[in-house]
Amino acid sequence: MEKVSVYGAGSWGTALSFVLAQNGHDVLLWTHRAEQADEINEHSNEKYLKGIELPERLKATSDLAETVRHSKVLVLAVPTKAIREVCAKIKENLTEKVLFVHVSKGIEPDSLKRISEMIREEIPEQWVEDVVVLSGPSHAEEVVLEHPTTVTAACENTASAEFVQDLFMNQYFRVYTNTDVIGVEIGGALKNIIALAVGITDGLGYGDNAKAALMTRGLAEIARLGVKMGATPLTFSGLSGVGDLIVTCTSPHSRNWRAGNMLGKGKTIEEVLEEMGMVVEGIRTTKAAFQLAKAYDVPMPITAALYAVLFEEESTNEAAEKLMGRMKKNEMEDLINLL
Template sequence: MEKITVYGAGSWGTALGYVLAQNGHDILLWSHRAEQAEEINRHSNERYLKGIKLPESLKATSSMEEAVRHADVHVLAVPTKAMRDVSAEIAALLDKPSLFVHVSKGIEPDSQKRVSELIREEIPEKWIKDLVVLSGPSHAEEVVLEHPTTVTAACENTHSAERVQDMFMNHYFRVYTNTDVIGVEIGGALKNIIALAVGITDGLGLGDNAKAAIMTRGLAEIARLGVKMGATPLTFSGLTGVGDLIVTCTSQHSRNWRAGNMLGKGKSLEEVLAEMGMVVEGIRTTKAAHQMAKRYEVPMPITEALYSVLFENVPTDEAAGHLMGRMKKNEMEDLIDLL
């Protein structure tokens, strides 16, 4: 049995707490809102997981001190934009080295840092036994219904990845291991950009052919950038590449697809965010990836088109037209570049 704190009581943090509690671990779920922690202690989290009865052994707190003191393993499930602040709060209270796991999928704009890099900048190395990334095609709404789900635990230290694998794995939640941290993080973050773009094409009514094209060419963009950053090409054929891309681009549960769909139907970005009421990671990640494409000199036309819609007020149909009107190209050039 592990003593684990999960930071972030949104849908994914709560779902992971559900899995860990069912696996017999001593779990504490941290929320920044006292009323939410109280609701979880009554075994529900209706805003994020409607109608789900949470395990009685899953406890919650809004006290950061209590959360930090409880754990030998810290699971960070807060949005990317909150990761620095929450990591710094944890660091100020640590008194022993611990294993850290992060499950957030994003890139910080301007700094262009991956989430694991943000955490290591805020938490001194003396407190980090190791840092593992848990990622893959996994909607919280299906996990708590105990539908079959497969994810990847990534760490350069295989022993630490296997510890996380053992911690989470059960009859409906299967965990693989991988040593390619860069590839796993880039795949998990950038698929949100492609899901936004697919949502826009669906909102415009452009059909399944367009959806398939955006997903396929989008995966090529993700892999091009990831490999340039040092990732292993095969990672993008796995769960955190094509697997996460499929589920995020095609599922009713995908926030990024839903946001893109509303944009395609003519709503403004401000209207979309107000209606969603939850974090849409792909928006911030689009800004970061736009910067990274220039930094690494990697062509990312879908990302550029989405950036123009989100931040330059280019109409969605006009951006789609620009994509279709690009110069002709040999498809195999991308595959050769990745080898």
Template sequence: MEKVTVFGAGSWGTALSYVLAQNGHDLLLWTHRQDQSDEINQHSNERYLKGVRLPDSLKATANLDEAVAHADIFVLAVPTKAIREVSRDIRERMTKKGLFVHVSKGIEPDSLKRISEMIREEIPADLIEEVVILSGPSHAEEVVQEHPTTVTAACENTQAANRVQDLFMNSYFRVYTNTDVIGVEIGGALKNIIALAVGITDGLGYGDNAKAAIMTRGLAEIARLGVKMGATPLTFSGLSGVGDLIVTCTSVHSRNWRAGNMLGKGKNVEEVLDEMGMVVEGIRTTKAAHQLAAEYKVPMPITEALYAVLFEGVKPENAVEELMGRMKKNEMEDLIDLL
């Protein structure tokens, strides 16, 4: 049994807490809201996981001092924009080394840092045992129904990755390990951009042909940038690459797909965010990917088209028309570039 604190009581943080509690670990779930903590201690979190009864052993707190003191394994399940603040808050209360597991998927605009890099910038090395990324095709709504789910624990330190694998793995939640931290983080972050784009084409009523095209060419964009940044090409054919891309682009559980779908149907970004009422990581990540594409001189036409829709007021149908009218190209060029 391990002592674990999960920071962030949204759908994914709660679902992972469900898994950890069922696995018999001494689990504490932190939320900044006292009312949410009280509700979770009554075995529900209706806003994020409607109709789900949480295990009796799943305890919550809104007391950050208690949350940090409870464990030496910290699972960060907060949005990308909150990673630095929460990391700093944890750092101020730590008295010994901790193993950090982050489960968010995004890139910080302007600094262009991956989440593991942000954590390491905010927490001194002498307080970090290791940082492990847990990522893959996984909807919280299905995990708490105990539907078969597979994810990847990524860390260059295989011992730390194996520890996280043992922490989460059970009969319905299977965990693989991977040493390609860059690839796993980039794949997990950028698939949200492609899911937004797929949602837009669905909202426009373009059908399955367009969806398949965006997903396939989107994966090429993700891999092209990832490899340029130092990732291993094969990672993008795995769970945190094509696996996560498929589930995020095709499921009604996907926030990014739903947001894109509303954009395709004519709503603007502000209206979409108001109606969603939850973080849509792909919007913020689109800005970061647009900046990364320029920095690494990597062509990312789908990302650029989405950036134009989100931040430059271009109509979705005009962005699609621009994509379809691009210069002729040989499909195999992308594959050759990755070898």
């Protein structure tokens, strides 16, 4: 049994706490809202996981210092925009080295940092045992129903990845390991952009042909940028690449697909965010990916089209027409260039 602290009591943080508690670990889940902590301690989190009874072994608190004292394994499940703030608070309470496991999927605009880089910037090296990324095709709503789920634990240090693998793995939650941290983080973050785009085309009523095209060409975009940044090409054919892309682009559980779908049906970005009531990581990541494409001189036409819709007030129909009207290309040249 391990003591584990989880930061972020949204759907994914709660679902992973559920898995850890079922695996027999002593889990303390942090939320910044005391009333939510009280609810979780009564074994429910209705806003995020309606109708699910949480394990008695799972405890919650709104006292962040308590979670740092609780464990040397810290799981970060907060939105990308909150990573630095939460890390800064954790740093104030550290007295020994800890292992960070991050499960969020995004890139910071302007700095263009991946989440593992943000953690290492905020936490002095003397307090960091390692940073492991846990990512893959995984809806929280299905995990807590114990539906079969597979994810990847990525770290350059194989021993740390294997420790996290053992921590989470059980009969319904299978964990693979990978040493390609860049690829796993880029795949997990950028698939949200493609899911937003697919949601828009579904909202416009374009059908399965458009969806298949966006997913396929979207994966090429993701891999193009990832490889330029130092990722291994094969990672994008794995769980955190094509696997995560499929689940996020095709499921009504996907916040990014739902947000895109509402945009495609004519709602404004403000209306979408108000109706969602939860973080839509793909919106912020679109800005970061657009900046990364320029920084690395990588063509990313789907990302550019979505950026124009989200930040330049271009209509969804206009963006779709521009994508289809692009100059002709040879598909195999794209694939060969990744190898």
